[in-house]
Amino acid sequence: MDATTLEADDPKALADWLGTRGFEATPELTAWLAKYVTDKWKITAFLIGTEQRDGDRFEMATKAVKLTFKTEEPFYPYREPELPPAPEALDLPPRMLRVYFVSNQRYTGRLGAASWNASTLFSAPLELPSELWTSNAVNRTTVFIDDASPRIARDEVTFVPHTDQQVVKQPPTVIDRPRKITIPLEGIALVLIVGFLIIRRRSSRAGAE
Structure with missing residues (x-):
């Protein structure tokens, strides 16, 4: 790359x-x-x-890219080239956009002058790897999910402090996996026979006394 x-x-x-x-x-x-x-x-x-030479489509993966620059306010470059027809006229499947925002407090996003229609999946302090973040005081991580379709991307997303600083976490996911135990019929029959013999033997002793 x-x-x-x-x-x-x-x-x-x-x-x-x-x-x-x-x-x-x-x-x-x-x-x-x-x-x-x-x-x-x-x-x-x-x-x-x-390294692929043939084919119309290629599969590839890249490592994370870190870009560092100064800005008057934090933002995400949300704008996209607008191809005809207009996005409002397209019937497209959802495209999930996940944005991780790290600061000293919880932030919310604005799309231009309007609110950004993205949900907050998570917002809480996290211990971040040193190769990603060097300040222990700045570790409030907020995760935004934008799955709008079509996505009207005519402006940038800017971030401002949220009026609600409460922690946001998703409830735990409970996975119920029933476990089936197979008991052979021969084993059940053997237990019944042994139980019957024990009961009969005890009954015989009680009658003899």
């Missing part, structure tokens, strides 16, 4: 640069890039390769 960090003054030139390096350069991509170019964002382009 190769990565290149870019900054441009012209969204069309940036889209063309990406197109010459194997990315799909479309008018929708150029329109999507325009806001980031205007706002002087830096774009990181990832090129993921595979």
